[in-house]
Amino acid sequence: MEIYLDNAATTRPYEEVIDFQDRIMRECYGNPSSLHGKGFEAEKYIRYAQKTFADILKVEEKELLFTSGGTESNNMAIIGCAEAASRRGNHIVTTALEHPSVYNPVRFLENHGFTSDTVSSDEKGRLDLEALAAALTPDTVLVSIMGVNNEIGTVQPLADAVRIIREKCPEAVIHVDGIQTFAKIPVQPKKLGIDAFSVSGHKFHAPKGTGLLWVRDGIRMNPLLFGGGQQRDMRPGTQNVPGIAAMAKAAEIENADLPEKIQKMYALREYFIGEALKIEGVRLNGGLRAGDFTLSEDPEECAAPHVVSLGFEDIKSEVLLHALSDRGIYVSGGSACSSNHPNVSRTLKAISVPNEYIKSTLRFSFSYDTTQEELKTCIEALNEMLPVLRRYTEGGRKKRR
Amino acid sequence: MFSAFLIKYGEIGIKGRNRHIFEDALMDSIRFSLSKVPGDFDVTKEQGRIYVKYSSDFDYDSSVAALKKVFGITSFCPVVISEDKSWDVITKASGDYIEEVYPDRNFSFKAFARRADKKYPKHSMEIAAEIGEYLLKRFPELSVDVHHPDVSFNIEIRECAYIYSIEIPGPGGMPIGTNGTATLLLSGGIDSPVAGYMIARRGVNINAVYFDAPPYTSERARQKVLDLAKIISAWCGPIELHIINFTDIQLAIFEHCPHDELTIIMRRYMMRIAEKIAWDEHRMGLITGESIGQVASQTMQSLRATNAVCHIPVYRPLIGFDKNDIIEIAEKIGTFETSILPYEDCCTIFVDRHPVTKPNVHGIEKSEHHLKGIIEDLVEEALRTQKVVVCE
Numbered sequence: 001m002e003i004y005l006d007n008a009a010t011t012r013p014y015e016e017v018i019d020f021q022d023r024i025m026r027e028c029y030g031n032p033s034s035l036h037g038k039g040f041e042a043e044k045y046i047r048y049a050q051k052t053f054a055d056i057l058k059v060e061e062k063e064l065l066f067t068s069g070g071t072e073s074n075n076m077a078i079i080g081c082a083e084a085a086s087r088r089g090n091h092i093v094t095t096a097l098e099h100p101s102v103y104n105p106v107r108f109l110e111n112h113g114f115t116s117d118t119v120s121s122d123e124k125g126r127l128d129l130e131a132l133a134a135a136l137t138p139d140t141v142l143v144s145i146m147g148v149n150n151e152i153g154t155v156q157p158l159a160d161a162v163r164i165i166r167e168k169c170p171e172a173v174i175h176v177d178g179i180q181t182f183a184k185i186p187v188q189p190k191k192l193g194i195d196a197f198s199v200s201g202h203k204f205h206a207p208k209g210t211g212l213l214w215v216r217d218g219i220r221m222n223p224l225l226f227g228g229g230q231q232r233d234m235r236p237g238t239q240n241v242p243g244i245a246a247m248a249k250a251a252e253i254e255n256a257d258l259p260e261k262i263q264k265m266y267a268l269r270e271y272f273i274g275e276a277l278k279i280e281g282v283r284l285n286g287g288l289r290a291g292d293f294t295l296s297e298d299p300e301e302c303a304a305p306h307v308v309s310l311g312f313e314d315i316k317s318e319v320l321l322h323a324l325s326d327r328g329i330y331v332s333g334g335s336a337c338s339s340n341h342p343n344v345s346r347t348l349k350a351i352s353v354p355n356e357y358i359k360s361t362l363r364f365s366f367s368y369d370t371t372q373e374e375l376k377t378c379i380e381a382l383n384e385m386l387p388v389l390r391r392y393t394e395g396g397r398k399k400r401r
Numbered sequence: 402m403f404s405a406f407l408i409k410y411g412e413i414g415i416k417g418r419n420r421h422i423f424e425d426a427l428m429d430s431i432r433f434s435l436s437k438v439p440g441d442f443d444v445t446k447e448q449g450r451i452y453v454k455y456s457s458d459f460d461y462d463s464s465v466a467a468l469k470k471v472f473g474i475t476s477f478c479p480v481v482i483s484e485d486k487s488w489d490v491i492t493k494a495s496g497d498y499i500e501e502v503y504p505d506r507n508f509s510f511k512a513f514a515r516r517a518d519k520k521y522p523k524h525s526m527e528i529a530a531e532i533g534e535y536l537l538k539r540f541p542e543l544s545v546d547v548h549h550p551d552v553s554f555n556i557e558i559r560e561c562a563y564i565y566s567i568e569i570p571g572p573g574g575m576p577i578g579t580n581g582t583a584t585l586l587l588s589g590g591i592d593s594p595v596a597g598y599m600i601a602r603r604g605v606n607i608n609a610v611y612f613d614a615p616p617y618t619s620e621r622a623r624q625k626v627l628d629l630a631k632i633i634s635a636w637c638g639p640i641e642l643h644i645i646n647f648t649d650i651q652l653a654i655f656e657h658c659p660h661d662e663l664t665i666i667m668r669r670y671m672m673r674i675a676e677k678i679a680w681d682e683h684r685m686g687l688i689t690g691e692s693i694g695q696v697a698s699q700t701m702q703s704l705r706a707t708n709a710v711c712h713i714p715v716y717r718p719l720i721g722f723d724k725n726d727i728i729e730i731a732e733k734i735g736t737f738e739t740s741i742l743p744y745e746d747c748c749t750i751f752v753d754r755h756p757v758t759k760p761n762v763h764g765i766e767k768s769e770h771h772l773k774g775i776i777e778d779l780v781e782e783a784l785r786t787q788k789v790v791v792c793e
Contacts, residue, residue: 322618
């Protein structure tokens with residue numbers, strides 16, 4: 001038995017996606033830049049992918065760039081847009097909850113003449129809009145805000161943030177890291193009023209090594225790579241045709257009947273959290289109920305459907321993670337991308353999770369294939385294992401003797 | 402250009418009538434080490450010298466790297482062999498050698514000659530003098546310095562002529578397998594791989610035991626230990642790693658013994674199990690990476706308490722080393738980078754906030770008394786379910 005609850009780390013590619021990519025690799029191996037028929041055949045798949053994403057995001061096809069994944073999309077948007085705007089100013093604003101693929105390019109730019117400010121957030125992980133307004137200066141050329149946080153699943157009040165930014169810095173480029181947002185919260189970047197949006201394929205059942213960056217027409221951006229002219233020289237290099245086409249196929253499948261699927265997932269999330277909080281010494285990080293891109297008066301209304309972050313009192317998360325793993329239940333401790341670093345999660349610190357819970361936090365993340373049955377099994381496993389594991393920790397022993 | 406290596410071995414040369422045992426072990430080690438490098442070669446013993454002779458093209462750099470890891474070699478020289486020993490041929494070969502090996506010839510040298518082939522028409526003094534003269538004439542920028550030459554140029558007349566001047570230091574020590582066998586307690590830390598390396602360097606064949614504690618330790622922590630064993634196997638030869646599931650023993654200790662003594666008691670059980678493994682294979686000792694005072698469990702008192710359960714010698718080659726000294730060796734042998742990967746090992750996960758630093762054996766034995774009737778079966782079970790992996 002395998003219960004995969006680590007879908008915010010990566011997902012299992014859909015069968016149709018694997019078959020589609022497989023067929024293209026076998027049959028349509030041409031170079032989309034080649035003039036002959038084989039090349040044109042390959043180019044058609046690129047066009048198919050462009051059209052698919054343009055339809056889903058309601059943007060122009062020519063505004064889309066295919067990349068190797070979320071990290072590249074974020075790097076390109078941040079470094080490329082900041083550098084292109086460096087004559088207008090040298091100030092960047094981000095939030096305290098960003099992924100390392102946003103956080104570190106900003107550190108890179110700081111070493112190259114830029115300055116930056118980090119906007120704090122409340123204890124649910126929503127960025128502080130007043131602090132955002134205060135951080136903006138006439139020199140601000142780029143604001144990068146994550147759409148949905150990868151560790152705790154908080155949806156940011158992007159619509160409010162955009163309004164504030166446009167008032168104070170109409171020229172600033174607004175980038176949204178949409179890697180955990182795409183196909184989880186319906187999003188139309190143009191309607192939202194942002195300028196750049198990053199997507200990663202493997203978060204929605206496409207192959208790894210595929211990604212997308214939307215940049216609004218008219219926004220100036222420098223390329224990071226230099227080569228033979230592909231993708232209008234903004235992202236040269238022979239396109240990964242099978243991967244790009246497979247990513248489009250996955251996006252198609254994932255976005256079909258999206259509102260119903262999202263609603264169903266929120267119901268599962270509510271069930272899971274309800275059951276989990278019945279267990280002694282369990283604490284939820286982030287919001288309880290569904291959120292959208294506006295700041296709700298109820299602080300609990302800010303959650304994405306697919307991420308649940310729970311703290312387990314007196315438990316080292318790594319131990320619980322391995323114990324679950326032994327039963328075929330796969331979850332993450334904090335954020336999978338940072339699990340190789342011993343330092344504690346920046347996100348959990350930013351939302352003031354008490355120290356004793358920071359190292360006791362697990363992330364459960366769902367896909368549209370996750371079933372209530374699976375979640376029930378997971379809850380049962382937690383119910384069984386937590387008392388046993390706590391018997392062998394100092395704190396657990398004292399309290400529950 | 403080079404077609405052979407001349408292997409020099411200092412310490413084993415003096416081993417009297419056992420000499421051939423040491424030489425044969427050294428040749429075996431060389432064969433094992435070079436078997437992973439492309440190239441066809443023969444390891445031969447001729448007139449008290451060991452040669453590695455290549456009959457095909459070979460990768461010079463990786464061969465040198467491999468030989469640098471063969472214990473027992475004090476140094477080795479890449480050699481040019483000329484089968485034609487006629488005087489004109491070997492003088493020209495000597496000149497060509499200098500030309501190729503030393504693009505910048507602004508140095509002093511001294512020519513050394515040996516004549517093992519006593520039928521050769523020139524004796525060694527003549528050979529050295531005349532080669533020197535030839536080289537000076539062909540490369541006027543060279544100079545001769547018989548006291549402190551920059552380069553010692555060697556020519557040896559045997560069944561062929563051997564020309565060499567470069568001497569690469571080896572790791573020293575004694576060939577693996579010439580000094581008995583022992584069992585290394587290998588954790589994922591910095592110290593234990595270094596300890597294994599140091600004892601193996603004295604010619605000891607080692608196997609290793611790792612204490613796994615799922616789910617408290619991860620599969621990656623185990624993989625890290627496998628990786629470490631593989632790295633040191635380049636020096637020590639293939640290592641049999643015994644993986645013991647230690648979880649239940651640890652939990653029993655946690656449940657029944659005072660928590661400030663957990664680490665000491667845990668280490669005593671590790672020693673007992675390691676000794677059992679060593680015993681089953683007639684191994685003569687245990688090896689640990691302990692160093693006095695490094696952590697609470699390595700004070701003199703703690704070491705005594707841990708040592709009290711052992712019946713065979715426990716070798717602690719790092720006992721007087723500072724951490725920095727140990728790290729220096731770990732970096733040299735290539736284990737450091739792997740050792741510092743941040744995965745929990747079973748020593749760190751159950752550690753008490755204030756462990757005892759001055760345990761007394763009697764007190765510890767008393768605490769262990771609480772385990773009676775439970776622990777014996779657990780130890781038995783741990784040994785029964787051990788897994789053995791060969792790392793090389």
